[in-house]
Amino acid sequence: MFYWLYRHLDINIFQYISVRAGLSFFIAFLLTIYLMPKFIKWAKAKKASQPIYDLAPQSHKAKVGTPTMGGMVFVFSIIIATLLTAKLNNFYVIGGLMTIVGFSLIGIKDDFGKIAKSSNQAGLSAKAKLFLQFLVAGIVGAYLYSSGHLTDFYIPFYKLPLFEMGVYSIIFWMFVMVGSSNAVNLTDGLDGLATVPSVMAFFTLSVIVYITGNAIMSSYLLMPNIQFSGEMTIMGTAVCGALLGFLWFNSHPAQVFMGDSGSLPIGAFMAYIAIVCKSEVLLLLVGFIFVLETVSVILQVGSYKVRKKRIFLMAPIHHHFEQKGWQENKIIVRFWIIAFMTNLLALMSLKIR
Secondary structure, eight states: OHHHHHHHHOOGGGGOHHHHHHHHHHHHHHHHHHHHHHHHHHHHHTTOBOOOOTTSOGGGGGGTTOBOOTHHHHHHHHHHHHHHHSOTTOHHHHHHHHHHHHHHHHHHHHHHHHHHHTOTTOSSOHHHHHHHHHHHHHHHHHHHHHTTOOOEEOOTTOSSOSEEOGGGHHHHHHHHHHHHHHHHHHHTTSTTTTHHHHHHHHHHHHHHHHHHTOHHHHHHTTOOOOTTGGGHHHHHHHHHHHHHHHHHHHSSSOSOOOOHHHHHHHHHHHHHHHHHTTOTTTHHHHTHHHHHHHHHHHHHHHHHHHHSOOSSSSSSHHHHHHHTTOOHHHHHHHHHHHHHHHHHHHHHGGGOO
């Protein structure tokens, strides 16, 4: 809508990505702040609460009855903010909306199954969930490829692409999106633990995609110039605003959880922006907390299968620290600090080429 005002009413201020990115942030934030209390009230009336995993630390029993699926609210806010502020004929924006909607629908299906049976083990099976995630990621990847997105493979600290992936880029992008989606899902275990690192990651990625979409800035920093990609800055800031609005209610003690309906699309869209700005490898640093949580699960499962011994008291690793007696707030804030540091390093790496 705001870009339409520029095109048809000659309101020049709305031509600038930075202005529309700021608008998308505040629209998503305010809409989430407004809608979330209404959703919480509805969810409590319908008893749409998060089933607590049987093997979770005892302290989690206090979370019984907390509404879940809050992700539906901030995903809705992101979509509305995008429709109002972004260029809707931009194929990167269309792909971003496809990613968010597709992965959110998978999460909603999974959450409804858990709520209906009051069991964290209900919902979609692991195989069904992975199949649907790869299906959506494959559709999005094929759409990007057919739209002419750059298929070169870049790494941090080096200005030239290592090689050209061609059609195989679709497979690579699928694994990046599905891996990131599940990594955020694994991290979403404590109040605000996944939310703030996600905000930091999207801020970093919004900066990077703004640079790659700008011919002068990308040339100065020796980064690939990807035409039309700058519009993704607007979607990135919309996610930041929506998640900060969600944090208002998700901070400890949480009034609502995001559920898979929020964590799956957030993780997938994080990967999508990284793919657009050719920062798939840098995503390991941008989303370091999510990588850490995922690796801890892989190591725990692998160690138990091979050696019949556990490395951690419990996985993901935030549960390990809970078992060691750390207070929930201490774990959360320390993980936030680590996320801030790694995102700062990621931004610093842009100048080192």
